[in-house]
Amino acid sequence: MKRSFFAFLSGAMFGVGLLISGMVDTTKVQGWLDVFGNWDPTLAFVLGGAILPMAIAWRVAARRRVAVLGDPLPMASSPAHPDANIVIGSVLFGMGWGLAGLCPGPAMASATFGGWGGLLFLVAMAAGMYVAPPIRRKIEIRSTQLKEI
Amino acid sequence: MIQEAWIWGLVGGLLIGSAAALFLLVNGRIMGASGILGGLVDGSAKGTSAEKIAFIAGLVIVPAVIALAMGGVKTNITSNPIVIIAAGLLVGVGTRLANGCTSGHGVCGISRLSLRGIVATVFYLLGGGLMMVFFRHVLGVI
Incomplete structure (x- = not known):
């Protein structure tokens, strides 16, 4: 509580x-x-x-x-050290941030007054978060394989 | 007018940092917006979900009340649904790959001189800057 x-x-x-x-x-x-x-x-x-x-x-x-x-x-x-996921993920996040001008905190804070556009952004963002974990694991495996070569 | 915006930025920033400090020192958690929502969305939150839901409730409800009292706050978001969907997907996937966004890596990471946080911040600023160059100055769509 x-x-x-x-x-x-x-x-x-x-x-x-x-x-x-x-x-x-x-x-x-x-x-x-x-x-x-x-x-x-x-x-x-x-x-x-x-x-x-x-x-x-x-x-x-x-x-x-x-x-x-x-x-x-x-x-x-x-x-912890930076890895491939940090770099790739941050570039993708920055691209989305620039496109719409919203990052996760403000997107949630404006949920009630951001209109349909803000709600659509939230739904798309949640969908992106939902599909991310297997992609993250793939990048991790690939980058460790590359290091071993 | 412009100077006023800087002062509001600084005051708002101090409040954001104080919120993060409270969450760290009282709850023992790092205040990262994408981690808090993402943990609930992908089911990795487990035992911390009540706390995460409470955080989001505060983040949504209190600004809602203030916006209502102020007669609405404009976010000036684009009306192009394709841009909105693409941007939302990029932000969702990107922040979860990077394990953090502006609050987690930017505010909480840089303040403890975390190399991961600094690298993340450099790359998301770079990604955002390049999008502005390409989509605003080359294509003129945003």
Whole structure:
């Protein structure tokens, strides 16, 4: 119950932040990605502003073993290395982000006021997420095979 | 007007980062929008599904109330259904292959200097930038 309450609170803060910062406005997001057009730098402030409290939180996390509700904390320094899935997946995600100006957070936050277009995007995104796991495994197998050659 | 947009961006960003900090320090979880939804969609969430559903409920309901109070918020999304479907599929598949999006890799990854997060961010910015060049400046469709 407590976990769900704080998850709801975190989701709510995230949503309000996305709303205030203009991340739910697809023209603003596309303006940020359009470096060679009428470039809009607002997103740099959003990302910078978001990284700041999180960088402090990671410092705090490094000194504790468990989170407030008792779960083990993720490591403050990630040991994992980038792989083929990170690169391929991120390029595909970026392409979709540029095409419509929506990423997963704002797409969900605007579910009730984004009209039919926003709902269609959510359905397509969920379908993409549903078919992704076997593709991810294939890429993983292929890239380890390539490394062994 | 433009300066005002930067200030709102910064304030909104601080709130987004605080949300991620809360989720990390209280629940012990990384706040990644695509992971939270994706885990529910592909069934990998298992024991964490209640928490994920609660997060999404907050993310959808509270902005809905604010938008209602403000008399609606414009997202200015394209009216071309083919573009919307293609974009949604790319975002869905891409974020799940990469195991993260703007919130997970961008906010939570960069802030702990994760190489995976930084590499992901470079490549999704590159992907998005190239799409703008091609579809806006070459083809003129978005």
